[in-house]
Amino acid sequence: xxxxxxxxxxxxxxxxxxxxxxxxxxxxxxxxxxxxxxxxxxxxxxxxxxxxxxxxxxxxxxxxxxxxxxxxxxxxxxxxxxxx
Amino acid sequence: xxxxxxxxxxxxxxxxxxxxxxxxxxxxxxxxxxxxxxxxxxxxxxxxxxxxxxxxxxxxxxxxxxxxxxxxxxxxxxxxxxxxxxxxxxxxxxxxxxxxxxxxxxxxxxxxxxxxxxxxxxxxxxxxxxxxxxx
Numbered sequence: 287x288x289x290x291x292x293x294x295x296x297x298x299x300x301x302x303x304x305x306x307x308x309x310x311x312x313x314x315x316x317x318x319x320x321x322x323x324x325x326x327x328x329x330x331x332x333x334x335x336x337x338x339x340x341x342x343x344x345x346x347x348x349x350x351x352x353x354x355x356x357x358x359x360x361x362x363x364x365x366x367x368x369x370x
Numbered sequence: 371x372x373x374x375x376x377x378x379x380x381x382x383x384x385x386x387x388x389x390x391x392x393x394x395x396x397x398x399x400x401x402x403x404x405x406x407x408x409x410x411x412x413x414x415x416x417x418x419x420x421x422x423x424x425x426x427x428x429x430x431x432x433x434x435x436x437x438x439x440x441x442x443x444x445x446x447x448x449x450x451x452x453x454x455x456x457x458x459x460x461x462x463x464x465x466x467x468x469x470x471x472x473x474x475x476x477x478x479x480x481x482x483x484x485x486x487x488x489x490x491x492x493x494x495x496x497x498x499x500x501x502x503x504x505x
Contacts, residue, residue, distance in 0.1 A: 296418055296490035297501045342488070345423040361420055367484040367504030368491055369401065 287312060288356035292324060296364045298336075302328050317341050318350045320360055339364055371445040372428045374421045374489070379447045379458045388443035388465040397472035399462040399480050405455035413494045417450045417459065420488035424448070431482050439475040441466035446479065448489060459491075 292307040299305055309323055321341070325331050340347055342361045343354065354360060371387040381400060388396055403415050432444040443465045453459050462479050466472040483489075484504060492499045 293420065295420055295488065296492070299418075300501075342420075342423060345420075345426050361423065361488070363420070363488050364490060364501065365503035366486070366488060366490060368502040369484065370504075 288314065288354075290315075290320060290354050290356075291359045292320070293359060293361040295361070297334060298331070298362055298364060301330055301333060304328075314353050314355055316350065317343070317348060317352045317354065317360065320354055321350075321362075324362075334364070336362065371447070372425050372432065373445075373447045374419050374424050374428075374450060375447060376449070376451045379449060379461050381458065381461055384445045384447050384461045384463045387445045388463045390442050390465050393442050393465040393467055395467070395469040395472045396463060396465045397469070397476045398464075399460075399476050400458055401460035401480070403453050403455045403457055403459055407493055407495070410495045410497075412455055413496065414452050414454045415459065416452055416492040416494065416499070417448070418490045418492070419448070419450050421450070424487045424489055427487050428483065431479060431486070435464075435475045435478055439466070439471045439478070441471050441475045444475070444479065446483070448483075448487075450489075 287310055290309045294304055340363045342363055343352055343358055405412055428446050435444060441464050445463045448460045462476060464472045464475045492501050
């Protein structure tokens, strides 16, 4: 069993009312798998285009096929910026 | 100095932190909150950050900019929490021996900050709040 901490921000935090989640899974999973599990446990996320959001693992931006290990911290990063 | 802070930003402190007698230029960019957005009155902005990651990325960005443009010191301060119209949301100070590099580095820093740093803003108008991002 491995444990992955998920950090939520901005519109995701507003919508779900949660700042973090803990995923417990049998084996190492990819970022895509993790997003699928997160969406299943928080159906309200359907309202946001999560699949287009970037993801950071242990504070580094990663691709969707990045493999998550026990103790990793994954952050879903909604679009940033604003102003010109 | 790289700082993501809930407290008001001291421009003076940001400037002093890059002062160097070997530098002939200190360039300061100050981002402030506008009181209007799309013809609507803005009450305040609420900034939220993934603080640890934002500080890490901004440190990395500063090192990149020093290498790339040959500037001497860089300080970046960014607010979180409620920031009202007219108040400072971000300050970037760059010192370098000559002004040209400072202008280039400053532009590079603010554009990269807006593109990559996990800091979000929610704009509160009379009719409610909305998360704002670039494009």
